[in-house]
Amino acid sequence: MRERGAARFPAAMTRACYFAASAALLALVGIAFAVGRYPVSLAELFSVLTGQPVGANVEMVVLQVRGPRVLAAVLVGAALAAAGTAYQGMFRNPLVSPDILGVSTGAALGAVLAIFLSQEIVLTQIFAFCGGLAAVGLVYAVGARLRGHDPLLALVLTGVVIGTLLGSAIALLKYLADPYNQLPAITFWLLGSLAAISPKDIWYSMPLVLIGLAPMLLLRWRINLLALPDDEARALGVDTRRLRTIVIACATLMTASVVAISGIIGWVGLLVPHAARLLVGPDFGRLLPLAMLIGAAFMLAVDTLCRTLAMIEVPPGVLTALIGTPFFLWLFALARRSW
């Protein structure tokens, strides 16, 4: 009927993208360890990692300060990108971020409540994690009861209104908070930061992220069908309601586990999946690993800039927005008609 067109996303291109993203991530890890207030050479880094004796200062910086922070950036970036990838496919909308069902707002309310009550860091993290899960649970429970509407539209609209409600609760707590102690802590948390990461945080958060990731990897083919209109996916043999519930649960678990240790970091979950899709196309199995690699690299680059740009730490949420906005507009202007 028409001449044979060249594949738009050839396998060689996909491999090249994986390779380039992995190489970039590795290089950034090296740079992130090296730069900072206390410079560490690559030789010193290598010595620490292979267990050879180096100065106690170097070992402390690598293992206790920068190591956890690098790991956290990789974890946060990869998890937010994975959750965003799943949500964009499922909501059939490339402008969707992992926050659409209120996970970040719920986590924020939990964290703000904990700061308001006690200032204990562990409590803040637990409250943030539970707040994120609870918010999405509430949105899902309400959204699923609104029968007779497009189920996705019902979910999104419920997410928007409940998110607004939670937002006003946050505003109320900020208003009531002690302006000298609690309010700065709240503001700090809402802007996100990896400055206070401890190795323990990674140990709690990483397994939860992996638990959320495993079903996504296993169901990678099926998740593609959620991008079809609901009727079509069901007629092709997919129980869309069940699959959607699984994907929402996984994405929420991943997002809540990282937001609990990093605070709110916007843009990564929206921007990165979008960029990855332009490179390798929408197939979830191909897209997910690349989005996670790019997400990890992006977050690590941002965090490294945050702690080296100025004398004080720049909040990463500010930097992701500063980089994200022009990059997104550029992508949007460049993009072909379709995603």
Added chain:
Amino acid sequence: MLEVHDLAFGFPGRTVGRNVSFTLAGGETLCVLGPNGGGKTTLFRTVLGLLEPHGGTIGIGGRPLRRLGRAEIAREIGYVPQGHAAYFAYSVREFVLMGRTAHLGTFSSPSKEDEDVAGRALESLGIAGLADKPVTEISGGERQLALVARALAQEPRILVLDEPTASLDFGNQVRVLERITALARSGIAVLFSSHDPDHALLCAQRALLLAEGRILEIGAPREVIRADTLERMYGVSVQVVPLPGGAHTCLPAIGRVL
């Protein structure tokens, strides 16, 4: 293969049609004709198990539809919806491969054999050349053919096509009708709807006239497609004209709209 008995159908809280009964055997083609809003799509969605029946029964291969899971239904019935909104740039090949989902394990991805099935489906519709194009960048008619290919990749025993010719040019309309005829000859039961009574006369063994959710008439196209039934359904004046060679065609009388 498909038995519909005294079916009442519609949306939750709103019944659109009732008292619909028909059967469809393998190798048979049944064309549903009826005005816009007459309930054709709703009937099809109910037969596919996408909407709950409001009454009556649907049987597939002797088994009641409500006892079958989604994947079981998908292995029995392929569905070609009326037009498709493409959101993401899946290639036509990937899109057609999605038709294999009901044959795959929950955690599996399509195998080489699945790709072969999809490839044959593409070839049988003459769109193998589009395999690497994104579904978002092909024409509406090509997308319609890709939808048919996807349903064929399901390897179903029953094929339900909702106005498969609606967005096609004349040549592609004929191609799809030819394809429907060939599929029926290979033993598949075909249920399709059309806005053109000539399509029923051309390639269906039976026609079902559906107006306001009820069966007006059902039977051989030549017997049920008459000037009076078409006038009742569509509210326009039509002649059914015999052609040399024994075929018939519907000829609207312009200027005499009722």
